[in-house]
Amino acid sequence: MLLHKLRIVLGLVFVVLLAVVRAYEYQLFYDPFLNYFKSDFNTLPLPSFDSFQLTMGLLFRYGLNTALSLGLIYVLFKDSGMIKFASMLYAFFFLVLVSLFYIIIYFYGAHNNLMLFYVRRFLIQPIFVILFIPAFYYQKLSR
Template identity: 55%
Template sequence: MQLKQTNNWIVYSLVGFCLVALIFIRLYETQLFYDPFLVYFKNDYLNLPFPEYDTFLLLLNLISRYFFNTFFSLAIIFLLFKDFQLTKFAAFLYFFFFIILIFLFFGVLSFFDEQSNFLLFYVRRFLIQPLFLVLFIPAFYFQKKQS
């Protein structure tokens, strides 16, 4: 009994550490990542043109931020469900959605004007924030409960 309680305490502590890491990524986003759209979407972006940006630097920073969010999200999923196959499936989903979202993001920037800023806002939101974690945990929980 004591070993199981100690084990649960360690697991929940690690989950807490991963959540704190995700929070720190969000809190220090301006210092850690190049993203001219952070300021753009905090202002009256409905009436502003897209900001100037360095495509390579923006891509590199979007990839790194998505990677950090994915790493900590997958760690949380693994710690909560203790299922390597489920974690592999989640990793595949993260990769699949990243490919779709990154092409969509740069497609909107390249081929659409400022009238599509809502689409850009939401695609970017999925790239820079761990929203998939919020979707996957309940989905995996109900899937586990059903089987």
């Protein structure tokens, strides 16, 4: 019984830490698109940005969200095989999403803001953990 309580507490700690990353996003990460997408971005030009700093900021945030998400998945399933698989998926999706992010910025500019908004959303928010947990749970049930 104590083990289940510990797992619940650890799971809640990881969820709270994911919320803390979101709450302190302005202090922790370089991202000129934070304010841009909070305004009426459909009528505004893209903000100026430093590509290297932006990439490092996105990598840091994605990496932090990934580490916390993998911790949550491990607490829930206690399966290192799932963690390895999820890690590979996270790495693959980061490469694809960052590539798409810069392709949209440099080839479409401010003409495709909605696509840029959603690609960026997958980079900065822990959306994959919301998809992976039910998928891994279903996989575990079907074994």
